[in-house]
Amino acid sequence: MEINLVSDTVTKPTPEMMQFMFKAQVGDDVYKQDPTVNELEARVAKMFGVEAALFFPSGTMANQTAIKLLTNPGDELIADKYAHIYNFEAGGVAFNSGVTCNLLDGDRGMITASQVLSAINPPDFYHSPLTTLVCVENTTNKGGGACYDLEELKKIRMVCDKYNLKFHLDGARLFNAMVAKHQRPDQFGELFHTISICLSKGLGAPIGSILLSDHATIKRALRIRKIFGGGMRQSGFLAAAGIFALENNIGRLTEDHRRARELGRALTAKSWVKTVEPIETNIVIFSVRDGLTERQVIDKLNERSIAISALGKGKLRLVTHLDYREVMHSYVLETLSKLDF
Numbered sequence: 001m002e003i004n005l006v007s008d009t010v011t012k013p014t015p016e017m018m019q020f021m022f023k024a025q026v027g028d029d030v031y032k033q034d035p036t037v038n039e040l041e042a043r044v045a046k047m048f049g050v051e052a053a054l055f056f057p058s059g060t061m062a063n064q065t066a067i068k069l070l071t072n073p074g075d076e077l078i079a080d081k082y083a084h085i086y087n088f089e090a091g092g093v094a095f096n097s098g099v100t101c102n103l104l105d106g107d108r109g110m111i112t113a114s115q116v117l118s119a120i121n122p123p124d125f126y127h128s129p130l131t132t133l134v135c136v137e138n139t140t141n142k143g144g145g146a147c148y149d150l151e152e153l154k155k156i157r158m159v160c161d162k163y164n165l166k167f168h169l170d171g172a173r174l175f176n177a178m179v180a181k182h183q184r185p186d187q188f189g190e191l192f193h194t195i196s197i198c199l200s201k202g203l204g205a206p207i208g209s210i211l212l213s214d215h216a217t218i219k220r221a222l223r224i225r226k227i228f229g230g231g232m233r234q235s236g237f238l239a240a241a242g243i244f245a246l247e248n249n250i251g252r253l254t255e256d257h258r259r260a261r262e263l264g265r266a267l268t269a270k271s272w273v274k275t276v277e278p279i280e281t282n283i284v285i286f287s288v289r290d291g292l293t294e295r296q297v298i299d300k301l302n303e304r305s306i307a308i309s310a311l312g313k314g315k316l317r318l319v320t321h322l323d324y325r326e327v328m329h330s331y332v333l334e335t336l337s338k339l340d341f
């Protein structure tokens, strides 16, 4: 039994999902003639109460497309220092859009309206880059799965409106946030100019992300996706996996969250663990006591068939997901309770 807690992207399609994919009606999506892709896009747009949606091969491409659409070269965007768009998209913000990042020192990857307000460059001062976009992440990845209160997001939107800024949500794990905080998709749909969501994380699809916005913006997004090489042909097979994931795998995210909390408690009890960060969703980040290395912890867990990841600076991460089942969970809890250095 190999137990992979490295990421929630490691899930494989279940036989039921595969069956559903096999049966999909497909066409050429570059001509917008794939009925299953069209159905997925229409469904997700409706779910979020927005006009339109576009299917992407990856969350990175969906985010990069949004940033390209909402900025001009030379502009600056505002985001948290942990932001995926800055740390884990290979410098795409600079490469694709010619934009710089003004990174804020937020709380577990989350920023506030007042922080945003004080980071906006005066538009008439032509020596500094023009601030045109604010990006937030929900849940935060590097911030340990933390999720926003809607009130703070509304306040950020008010600042954006006042200073003529666009507002993008990197919602790779938005469904985890909504389940944890009892929020609805339409509450996010009305707050942002663009939203990206991933179907290939907690929801368990093999591939796929969605960009949401208004008709005019999605029409422009189609061109940018083509430029980025993201036009796909019979992608209905993949979209079908997304439809299956939305129909079957949202509610069960609470199980991932419970298991993450239980892992956190087991770690808190260990003398070799220095701190466990607050756990709101499916990500557990902890640090080890001085003198103990991440490598030592990883090696010892590997010997017991458990894989987790190192984040550097003495921090480690576990992520629970669809393929991490109860039997595995019991085994991991028991293993942790016996593990000492």
Ligand SMILES: *Cc1c(COP(=O)(O)O)cnc(C)c1O
Pocket: 057, 058, 059, 060, 061, 063, 084, 085, 137, 139, 140, 141, 170, 172, 173, 198, 200, 209
């Ligand atoms: C995973 C992730 C993405 C997109 O990742 P892809 O691997 O390109 O699909 C974007 N933002 C966050 C916060 C993520 O965790």
